[in-house]
Amino acid sequence: MASAICSYLPELLCKFPSIDENLMREFKKTVDIGFKAFVRNYTNFIDVVKQPLQWFLNSLESFFVNTPWFIILVLMVAIVWLASRNIKITIGAALSMMAIGLVGLWQDTMVTLSMVTVCTLISIVIGIPVGILMARSDRIQGIVNPVLDVMQTMPTFVYLIPVVMIFGIGKVPGLIAVVIYAVPPMIRLTNLGIRLVDKEVLEAADAFGSSPGQKLRNVQIPLALPTIMAGINQTIMMSLAMVVVASMIGVGGLGKNVLQAIANQFFTVGFLNGFSLVAIAIIFDRTSQAYGKRLQKHTEVIHG
Template sequence: MSFPTWLTEFPELDRDSLLWIRRTLDSAYRDFSRQYGDTIESFFHPLLSFLVGFEKLLLSTPWWLVIGVLAVLSFAASRSWKLSLSVIISFFLIGYFGMWEDTMRTMSIILVSTFVAIVLGVPTGIAMASSNRVQRIVTPLLDIMQTMPAFVYLIPIVMLLGIGKIPGLIAVVVYAIPPVIRLTNLGIRLVDKEVLEASTAFGANSFQRLFGVQIPLAMPNIMAGINQTIMMALAMVVIASMIGVKGLGQPVLKSITNQYFTLGLLNGLAIVALAIIFDRVTQSYAKRTQQHLGGSK
């Protein structure tokens, strides 16, 4: 038994039409980038200045002072001297093996991109929790951001802004921001309705309920989102190095192209050390926050 051709072969667009569509879209985006690229780049200039200044601060600060500050911050967040000691040992070994400058560059872009992701992501998550319509609009965008291969959305960013720190920062933020948005939305939606009704009964307005009740109770979820955002930003380091972002990713990329096993291994372990440190510190802070809200010490 034979079937008609239209049932056995998928109806594809002819090659000439497909080629015309591709050329039209490519030409339109090139014209857009040429006309508005400089304007868009100037919009990000303050962020670039902040990133460069923060990177210079980390590079110019004595290594022992940087390690000391990081150890104090980790102890303040976790109340664990073991974790603080691990931070000291890890960063000392990073510097001892000659990866200090690359690590500081990586830390600068990770911390700045995480800050940008928090500034943009937490309000977006709050808006999603406050409105089902906003959630229906934003959720498909988050799905696209999380499933789209990073190399794909690097193409329009590089075409628009070229290579350098800002395109890398934007790529890291786009890749890493979905968890903090989703978990902020989830945390606020999970706040007990009876608690909200009680706060309303005591005369709290919507602003007071949000910042006095909902956000504090949702903080463990928000911190979990920040934790995942940092982890995803670190995972983007090697890919971002392909568009000129200096740091630990460039030696790893160099080791791949030139088959330098030891170079790639050491810098990869440095990235792993950063990931473990950030993960343990943020998780410890989230647990302390949850214990505080639960009334335990």
């Protein structure tokens, strides 16, 4: 029926008008050549930027991988207990990590754990200041929000193209791709948490003569901490999700094993590595949620 209708209409109304193919081809070629030239011209600067990230990631990975397993296990259990103060979560974390070790995936899990830790720390360092700026200025929020929308909705594989072109193949490019994907919830929830602080509390702080900096440090951030912790939780979850995709450009660990299992149709290998990723995600999720609830109760007591 559609073809019958188009037979009575001009071609312009039936076929959406597009830019000339030759013109588009030249435009794409010009942009690609210009981007490659930019990367070549600033190779030394890019290497300088990569170096601290490479050193930090390699150092943490070396610590996780080369430290005896029982020390890492004790440290993890201690951190989970101190954060959650929940015996069930602590025992669950210990049993999950022991199960990962028993199936021979301890070292790969440590590699993934180091990557997620670095990505989370970088996301926190970037996300909290940007979120604070957004909370203080509606204009900055109006500028940053569309950028965050693009970062969250763009297909994850698209991130890899410019990252690989600029930084090449390796762990640092994978780290940067993961951070780009994982940092938006940290920014959004920091902004939200500070904006949700009760105006009456802020007015009381003003009445006591608090400066903007004092008000931020002593009132807004402490009261917004539960929401900020939710942002950290989401950042960790998104980092773990992106690690598998980032393995395509040289990030090792569990993500690499999952990709190899997909390529070779190894169900058991894929399941075990997937189980390990899920176990880490659940440990982080339950621990950060429990810590967030403790902070919530603490702030409610202070606020009350």
